[in-house]
Amino acid sequence: MxxxxxxxxxxxxxxxxxxxxxxxxxxxxxxxxxxxxxxxxxxxxxxxxxxxxxxxxxxxxxxxxxxxxxxxxxxxxxxxRRPVQPSPFSGRTKGRRHGPNADVTLVADKLEAEAAGLARISASSVATAAKALHAAQRIWIAGFRSCRGVAELLNYQLRLFRPEAVQLVGGSGPEDLDLGAFRAGDAVIVIGFAPYSTASVLSARAAHRSGAALIAIADTIAAPMAEGADHLLLFEAAASPGFFPSLTGAIAVAQSLAAVTFALGGAGAKRRLKETEARLAAMSQYVAEKG
The missing domain is CATH 1.10.10.10 (Winged helix-like DNA-binding domain superfamily/Winged helix DNA-binding domain)
Structure with missing residues (x-):
């Protein structure tokens, strides 16, 4: 036939x-x-x-x-242009080792791969992207599905010293309402790895159309949400063993962006951070340590 x-x-x-x-x-x-x-x-x-x-x-x-x-x-x-990946997670389980020490070996291999991936992150690229964040009037952060946690972490850290300028895409309602609010002078951070969420690609395209600075934290230069990006910050997702791709590199990039953006903010950023800390202390947000 x-x-x-x-x-x-x-x-x-x-x-x-x-x-x-x-x-x-x-x-x-x-x-x-x-x-x-x-x-x-x-x-x-x-x-x-x-x-x-x-x-x-x-x-x-x-x-x-x-x-x-x-x-x-x-x-x-x-x-x-949409990637075809019918089994992106279960397909990673093939070839798993068996035996009395297989679990320990898997952990050791994963930790080794994570460390090697972190060492290959471009420090200069992250520092350059942080300058774009520092210069931006507003910062939008888009991360969906498994990348939502990375986006929320970056959103939290940046808001500690730039509370009025940072917003999570879709944080207060449907993300498509935020996409129409992107403007030139803004910076939009989009986080993703294969298989890429539709929402991340739409966010990146909306940023591109608006003239905002697009910063893509992605696993490959071929990522659809990285096309047209002003800054591409690569992390390794697939090299680590396990059924699920690694987000360790994405978290490291996000925290590095926050750290450098804060340093570039100088005395003003330090003052706003202290104000935030005082407000959190006044609201008893942390458990008091016993003397």
Whole structure:
């Protein structure tokens, strides 16, 4: 029995169709093929302005490829960029060692891998990104699903000395309401690793469209939420053994960002930190130590 052939990607369809397209549509098609990320994140009018084309030409291009319009082609391009990972966690359990000391060996191997991963984090990249945080009018932090804890930790530490300027995306309601509030002059931190949450990718794209400085804390340069980032801070997630990827590096990056941003804040940051500490003490937030 003949096996069905997998459907080709929309980009492959586009490139194959280019020679047969009219000259103007061919130019628009080449622009889309060379800027497929922008094609999935920017409006048709924005794309047309950059390409120097009529917005309607994008609709005609989509129809020439067999789509009902630009929105359908754009949706196909977006879907084609989505990674396919049916079993991202259970697939990591293959090849696990067995025996009387297997558990101890797993812990030792994991600790060794975590230490090696931390050593490969770029200190200079983190320091440069912290300068962008220091200069930002507002700081937004986006972390979802397993990355939510990292986002909340960074949010807490930054708010100790910049309480008025830091906000967790989706912290007070649906995250899509916050995405529309991103502005140029803001900094947006997005945290993620494979398999990437849809919300993290949407947050990164919203930051890119708004003109805010995008800081991606990611496991690879190919991460979809890292595309177009002004600062990419890499951590190792998959190198550590165990059924679940490691967040140790992401936590280390987050805490380093907070530490350097505080240092850059100088006397003002120290004053606000002391004010926060005094308020927490007055509210008896910590257990008093017995003398």
């Amino acid at each position: 003949t096996q069905p052939q997998p459907k080709s990607s929309p980009l492959t369809e586009l490139c194959s169709a280019l020679p047969s397209l009219p000259m103007r549509l061919r130019e628009v098609g080449r622009f889309v093929a060379a800027n497929d990320y922008d094609a999935t994140t920017r409006s048709m009018r924005e794309l047309a302005a950059v390409a120097g084309a009529d917005p309607a030409s994008f609709t005609r291009l989509a129809q020439a490829l067999g789509y009902s319009g630009w929105d359908e082609l754009r949706a196909a391009l977006t879907e084609a």
